Amino acid sequence: MERIKLFIPLIIFVVLAAMLYWGLGRDPNAMPSALISRPVPVFQLPALGGLNAGNTSAADNNATVADPGEVLDESIFLGQVSLLNVWATWCVSCRVEHPYLLDIAETGVRIIGLNYKDEVAAAQQWLAKYGDPYEQTIVDAKGALGLDLGVFGAPETYLVDHLGVIRYKHIGVVDDRVWRTSLQPRYQLLRDALPEADK
Amino acid sequence: MVAELGHFALILAFCLAFAQALIPLAGTLTNKPLWIGTARPLSCGQFVFVAISFGCLVTAFVQDDFSLAYVANNSNSLLPYYYKVSAVWGAHEGSLLLWALILAGWTLAVAMFSRSLPADMVARVLSVMGMIAVGFYLFMLFTSNPFERLLPFPPMDGKDLNPLLQDIGLIIHPPMLYMGYVGFSVAFSFAIAALLAGRMDSAWARWTRPWTNAAWSFLTVGIFLGSWWAYYELGWGGWWFWDPVENASLMPWLAGTALIHSLAVSEKRGLFRSWTLLLAILAFSLSLLGTFLVRSGVLTSVHAFATDPTRGVFILAFLGVVIGGSLLLFALRSSTLGATASFSWLSREAGILLNNVLLVVTLAMVLLGTLYPLVADVLGWGKISVGPPYFNFFFVPLGLLLVLAMGVGASLQWKRQGTNRLRSLVKAPLLLSPALAVLWLLLAGWSLKIAALLGLTAALWLTLITLQDVWKKSQHSHSRRVGLGRLNKSYWGMVIAHLGIAVLAIGITLTSNYSDQRDVRLVIGEHIEVAGYGFLFHSVEQVRGPNYIAQQGRFDVFVVGAEGGDGANLAIKPFTHLAPEKRRYLATGNMMTEADIDGGLFRDLYVALGEPLGDGAWSVRVYVKPYIRWIWLGAMMIALGGVIAAFDKRYRKTRVDVKQPSVSQQSEASPILAVAKKES
Numbered sequence: 001m002e003r004i005k006l007f008i009p010l011i012i013f014v015v016l017a018a019m020l021y022w023g024l025g026r027d028p029n030a031m032p033s034a035l036i037s038r039p040v041p042v043f044q045l046p047a048l049g050g051l052n053a054g055n056t057s058a059a060d061n062n063a064t065v066a067d068p069g070e071v072l073d074e075s076i077f078l079g080q081v082s083l084l085n086v087w088a089t090w091c092v093s094c095r096v097e098h099p100y101l102l103d104i105a106e107t108g109v110r111i112i113g114l115n116y117k118d119e120v121a122a123a124q125q126w127l128a129k130y131g132d133p134y135e136q137t138i139v140d141a142k143g144a145l146g147l148d149l150g151v152f153g154a155p156e157t158y159l160v161d162h163l164g165v166i167r168y169k170h171i172g173v174v175d176d177r178v179w180r181t182s183l184q185p186r187y188q189l190l191r192d193a194l195p196e197a198d199k
Numbered sequence: 200m201v202a203e204l205g206h207f208a209l210i211l212a213f214c215l216a217f218a219q220a221l222i223p224l225a226g227t228l229t230n231k232p233l234w235i236g237t238a239r240p241l242s243c244g245q246f247v248f249v250a251i252s253f254g255c256l257v258t259a260f261v262q263d264d265f266s267l268a269y270v271a272n273n274s275n276s277l278l279p280y281y282y283k284v285s286a287v288w289g290a291h292e293g294s295l296l297l298w299a300l301i302l303a304g305w306t307l308a309v310a311m312f313s314r315s316l317p318a319d320m321v322a323r324v325l326s327v328m329g330m331i332a333v334g335f336y337l338f339m340l341f342t343s344n345p346f347e348r349l350l351p352f353p354p355m356d357g358k359d360l361n362p363l364l365q366d367i368g369l370i371i372h373p374p375m376l377y378m379g380y381v382g383f384s385v386a387f388s389f390a391i392a393a394l395l396a397g398r399m400d401s402a403w404a405r406w407t408r409p410w411t412n413a414a415w416s417f418l419t420v421g422i423f424l425g426s427w428w429a430y431y432e433l434g435w436g437g438w439w440f441w442d443p444v445e446n447a448s449l450m451p452w453l454a455g456t457a458l459i460h461s462l463a464v465s466e467k468r469g470l471f472r473s474w475t476l477l478l479a480i481l482a483f484s485l486s487l488l489g490t491f492l493v494r495s496g497v498l499t500s501v502h503a504f505a506t507d508p509t510r511g512v513f514i515l516a517f518l519g520v521v522i523g524g525s526l527l528l529f530a531l532r533s534s535t536l537g538a539t540a541s542f543s544w545l546s547r548e549a550g551i552l553l554n555n556v557l558l559v560v561t562l563a564m565v566l567l568g569t570l571y572p573l574v575a576d577v578l579g580w581g582k583i584s585v586g587p588p589y590f591n592f593f594f595v596p597l598g599l600l601l602v603l604a605m606g607v608g609a610s611l612q613w614k615r616q617g618t619n620r621l622r623s624l625v626k627a628p629l630l631l632s633p634a635l636a637v638l639w640l641l642l643a644g645w646s647l648k649i650a651a652l653l654g655l656t657a658a659l660w661l662t663l664i665t666l667q668d669v670w671k672k673s674q675h676s677h678s679r680r681v682g683l684g685r686l687n688k689s690y691w692g693m694v695i696a697h698l699g700i701a702v703l704a705i706g707i708t709l710t711s712n713y714s715d716q717r718d719v720r721l722v723i724g725e726h727i728e729v730a731g732y733g734f735l736f737h738s739v740e741q742v743r744g745p746n747y748i749a750q751q752g753r754f755d756v757f758v759v760g761a762e763g764g765d766g767a768n769l770a771i772k773p774f775t776h777l778a779p780e781k782r783r784y785l786a787t788g789n790m791m792t793e794a795d796i797d798g799g800l801f802r803d804l805y806v807a808l809g810e811p812l813g814d815g816a817w818s819v820r821v822y823v824k825p826y827i828r829w830i831w832l833g834a835m836m837i838a839l840g841g842v843i844a845a846f847d848k849r850y851r852k853t854r855v856d857v858k859q860p861s862v863s864q865q866s867e868a869s870p871i872l873a874v875a876k877k878e879s
Contacts, residue, residue, distance in 0.1 A: 003534050009477060010526035013484075017519050019574055090586040092442060093572070117588060121718040121820075128810045128818060129792075154586070 039164050040074045040084070041148035047072045048115055048123055048137035072138050077164040081190045082110045083183070084158040084166075085134070085174075086146065088118040089126045091154040097173040098130050104179060105133035109187065113137035116146050116154050159183060161190045202267055205255025206346040209296075212248035212303070213336035215241055219306075219329030223322035227395075235318050238325040242310040245332065246303040253300045256345055257287055266353035269293060269345045275359035275786045277746035285370040286360040292345035297374065298490065299335045301381045302328065309385055309410070316406060323392035324385075331384055334517045342510045359746065359786035368428030376421030376448055380486035382414020383451060386458065387483035390476045391525055394532040399476070404466035407479070409845040411462060412692075415455040416841035422448050423834035430827075431796055438710070438830055441590040446569040447489030450562055454482040457558040459841075460551045468613060470548060473533040474555070480529060484522040485566075491518065492569075543615040550608025557601045564593045602657040602704055605697060606664035628663035632656045643825075645713050654708030661701040669694055692844025699836025706829030715823045718809075722816045730823035732804060733757045735773070739808075739817070742780070749780040749793070752808045752817065756797065779808040794820075803827050 047070050077084075085101060087094040105111050113134035115123045120139060127137070140146050149158070159168040168186050170178060219241035226234025256269075260283045265271040273293070274286045288297040306328045313321045339345070389407045393399040425448065430438045439445065458478040465475045491514045542548035568589050610624055636655035640647055672690070675682030715730040726735040737753040755773035780793035794807040802825045809818030 003530075006473070006530040006533055009481075010523065010530050013522055013526055016570070017515065017523065021515055088586060090440070117586065121716065124718060125809065125818075125820065129790075 038166060040077055040158075040160055040166060041145065042074055043138070043145045043148070044071055044073045045145060046070070046139045048113070048120065048127070048139050072136060074164055076112065076136060077160045077162075079162055080110050081162055081187060081194065082112050082135075082160050083187070084112050084114055084160055086114045086116050086149075086151050086154050086156040086158075088116045088154045089122040090118065093173050094155045095130075097155055097175060098133070100175055100179070101133040102131045104174075110135050112160075114145065114149075114151075115139050115141075116151060117141065117143045157183070159186055159190070162194055201255045201258050201262070202264065202346045202348065205252045205259070206344070208248045208252040208255065209336065209340065209346070212245050212252060212299070213333065213340060215245040215248060216329050216332035216336055219245060220326055220333050221329075223329075224326035224395075227319045227322050227326075232318070235322040238322045239310045241329070242303075242306045242325050245329070246307040249296075249300050249303045253287075253296055256293060256296060257284055259346075260284065260287055263357070265355070265357050266348050266350060267345070268347045268349045271349055271354050271357045273357070273360050275357040275746060277785065278357075278360060278365075279745050281370065282360055282365050285364070288373050289360050289364050289369075292339070292343045294373065294377075294490075295335060295339050295343055296345055298377055298381060299332060299339065301374070301377045302332055302335065302384060305381055305385055306332070309388075313406075320392055320396070323395050324388045327388035327391045328384060331388075331521065334521065338513055338517060342513055356786070359784060362747070362782070362784045362789045362791045365746075366428060366432050368424055368432060372421060372424040372428055375417055375424055377490075379414050379416075379418025379421050379455075380448075380451060380490055382410070382417055383455060383479075383483040383486050385410040385414065386479040387525070390479035391528065394476065394525075394528045397532060399465075399472055401466050401469055404462050404475070405850060408459075408462050408466060409847075409850045411455065411459055411479075412841045412845035415452070415459055416838040416845070418448070418452050418455060419834060419838035419841065422452060423831055423838070426834075427831055431794055438827065441568070441587045443492065443569050443572075446565050447492055450565055450569070451482050451485040451489060453558050453562040453565070454478055454485050457555045457562075458482050460554050464548055464551050468542070468548060470542070471552075471555075473529075476529060476533055478555075480522075480525045484518075484525070485562075487518060487521060542613070545611065545616045545618065545621065547608065547611040547613050547616075550604065550611050553604050554601070554608055557597060557604065561594065561597045561601075564597070565590070598704075599653060599657050602661050602700060605700065606661040609693060609697060610664055610668045624667070625664070628660050628667060631663055632659035635659050643713075648712050651708055651712040654704060654712075658701040658704035658708065661704070662698060665694055665697050665701070687849070688847040689844050689849065692840040692842070692847070694840070695843060696837045696840025699833045699838075699840060701833070702829050702836060703833025706826050706831075706833055709826040710824050710830065713825050714827075717821045719819055719821070720812055720816050721819045722814065727819075727821060728759050729821050731759050732823060733759045734777075734804075734806060734819075734821055736817070736819065737776075744782065746786065747782040747784045747791075749782040750808065750811075751778050751780045752806070752819075753778055754795075754806050756804060775804075777804065777806045779806045781808045798828060800828055800832075801826060 049070070076082075087098075101111060111134050113136070115137050118139075118141065120141070123137070123139070127134075138145065143151070155173060157170045157174050158166050159170075161167050167190060168183070170183060172178075174183065219238065222234050222241070223238035226232070226237070259267050259270050260274050261280060263270070263274065263276050263283075265274075269290070269292050273289045274283055278286065287293045306325060309324060309328070310321070313324075386407050389403065389410070393403055422445075425445065426438050429440065429445075458475065458481075461471045461475045461478055464471045606628065607621075607625060611621070633652070633656045636652050636659055637647065639655060639659075640651060645651070669683075669686070672686060673679055673682035675685065717727060717729050719727050721727060721736045723736050723738060726733050728734075733756065735755040735757070737755050739750050739752050742749050742751045754777040756775050756777060757773045775797050777795040777797060779795040782791045782793055783789070784791065792807050792809070794805055796806075797804040802823060805820075805822035805824060807820040809820060811817055
């Protein structure tokens with residue numbers, strides 16, 4: 001028994017190494033969410049006001065940085081197909097996907113940000129520094145909406161249809177491959193199904 | 200030409216390392232003194248050639264040889280010469296070369312300062328270090344050669360060094376960190392040598408201790424410089440972000456801290472032997488893991504492996520051989536190192552055991568948090584970041600416990616401590632520390648927060664009990680001065696390091712509880728008041744640096760309330776100016792925020808320039824951070840303590856003591872240090 005105990009560190013290491021080996025070059029799979037085909041949970045949270053350097057030109061932005069801004073609720077998803085992107089400044093992977101989000105936002109994709117368990121000031125600084133791909137950013141400082149959504153960790157991206165129903169969930173970084181293979185086809189399908197007037 | 204020379208020297212260094220890994224070890228197995236004797240000359244040779252190779256790469260950078268892919272990607276002709284030199288370790292390939300150079304340096308140091316050790320021990324230690332070096336040279340030569348050419352069409356100019364790295368902190372931070380990481384290879388090699396020889400006694404622990412202390416002090420300085428750099432360069436105003444790169448350096452530090460303490464028990468009492476060996480293996484394994492995780496970019500962008508699978512496979516294979524191999528050896532051989540002593544649950548041994556348990560639990564939680572995103576990725580849960588909330592949740596209570604336990608533990612006696620004496624030991628500090636904590640906050644004029652009181656009480660408790668211990672131990676019949684003079688350097692090292700922890704804890708507590716931070720939109724001519732200081736936005740000018748153009752803001756800082764001023768009265772004379780910059784680097788077009796800080800022992804004033812908002816308005820970030828310098832002051836004291844302890848006379852004296860034909864004979868004479876040689 002005494003001797004077997006000495007093997008414990010080795011066993012732990014072997015398990016870890018096996019995992020790392022398995023992970024080499026492997027692609028992450030999207031994980032299904034319990035909320036797929038269900039509406040976005042009800043919420044009432046503040047919007048991240050202030051420095052929307054990406055969307056509004058600097059000159060007509062008279063709001064001070066500390067401006068609490070308006071209150072958002074689940075109705076912002078109605079009428080348009082949107083992506084809901086969960087991010088935070090403490091999340092390194094979010095930093096990785098950020099430039100790509102800016103790219104797809106430029107092509108006209110509507111992205112709503114969910115700033116998850118973060119400091120407002122840091123988040124504003126981040127958007128000012130790296131650009132703002134989000135049409136609106138919901139401030140979820142306590143992670144309440146995150147909890148309702150079943151957020152696993154940042155980043156996560158939800159595809160929400162024009163009725164506010166979650167249709168798909170991607171966990172992890174959105175990059176060119178993820179976008180082209182899993183998100184964009186579904187996004188396009190939903191867009192095509194929209195009534196003409198809403199397009 | 201220089202590059203080819205460097206490449207060739209690297210290959211020669213690899214060949215010598217290969218010989219160093221094999222011949223001396225084979226000599227100890229077959230008992231050939233001549234083979235054993237090759238360990239030292241081979242180490243010297245290896246160092247000379249890797250130094251030549253490193254010198255060649257530095258030359259290539261200084262001469263702007265953009266035909267080298269590595270130089271072209273990480274330098275630029277406009278870069279000042281000192282950044283050209285530091286750019287050598289600005290990315291993957293060069294860092295590995297620096298790593299190899301430092302490893303060869305430590306190997307050389309062991310070869311030179313081990314005259315007193317038995318020849319077979321030195322041979323084993325140097326062989327193991329040679330094996331590690333072989334792995335690094337192979338990795339470099341096959342997957343990450345810094346001397347690769349971009350021929351026949353070299354670029355006209357380089358892509359420039361990442362602006363974040365163009366900073367004095369980054370010139371010395373990586374070498375310091377690597378000195379620490381690689382320094383643990385010495386303790387590791389000693390541990391493997393002990394396992395190979397089936398022999399580990401108090402002399403072994405005595406040899407290992409100064410090396411471990413030295414490495415640990417370097418690592419402490421490295422981490423402290425990294426934190427300092429993040430504070431003033433990143434423009435985010437924090438000093439620790441729980442970012443994977445930081446965690447990668449914190450983990451070996453935690454293991455190293457546990458090792459230093461466990462080594463003390465192994466030396467003084469012959470206990471915790473297997474545990475000490477395991478910690479020595481762990482500290483270096485985590486250093487390797489840290490270097491690779493950071494350098495390969497596996498953690499920050501999980502794509503690095505996928506884009507270059509050969510690198511990933513090589514890294515993993517190397518980790519597997521080094522860590523897996525040493526843990527296997529540990530499992531097979533460490534039971535032969537019996538221990539024969541007991542201690543009561545109220546003794547210094549028990550205190551150190553508690554310290555080790557707390558440190559290892561902390562380590563496990565940092566490791567889990569750091570690797571969780573990776574594991575999640577492997578299991579197909581996607582790419583996830585674990586944020587500061589997780590780390591703070593565990594780290595704060597564990598750290599608090601550690602600080603509380605540290606004071607008592609260090610004052611306890613070996614073997615057994617009487618409960619009466621313990622009571623007299625803790626009485627005064629126990630009563631005084633909460634009272635002083637309250638007084639401190641009241642005098643500073645801050646609100647009494649529970650978290651601040653707890654942290655401050657713990658830190659004061661540690662300070663008082665440590666000083667009380669010095670007072671008691673320095674009692675002497677003649678005079679206090681004689682008594683203080685008799686305390687050895689080991690003891691002073693411990694005292695200074697522990698007081699450093701207290702200073703660090705005070706800094707962390709007060710900064711995180713009483714910092715004031717504002718993000719505002721300011722028009723030139725406007726001012727803002729934060730925590731009693733006024734910041735007047737004076738002007739913005741364009742200035743030109745060697746390889747960048749900057750918008751430089753100017754802020755006049757004054758004390759609100761001085762000379763009857765309430766902020767409206769701006770005629771008050773400012774006591775300092777701050778000039779934060781927004782830089783655009785010419786080669787890459789990268790924007791960088793350069794904060795300006797007015798530092799002080801009791802508070803830092805920090806201004807960072809954000810984005811221009813038009814009409815002369817800027818977004819500005821202003822911080823007032825009390826006591827933040829104490830964090831780095833404490834870290835420096837901790838490192839200093841490690842250095843002082845490493846210079847204890849005891850370690851030098853051993854050179855004379857140990858000059859006997861066999862160490863095992865000497866140790867068998869002492870019952871506590873008896874080595875159970877029951878080779879099965």
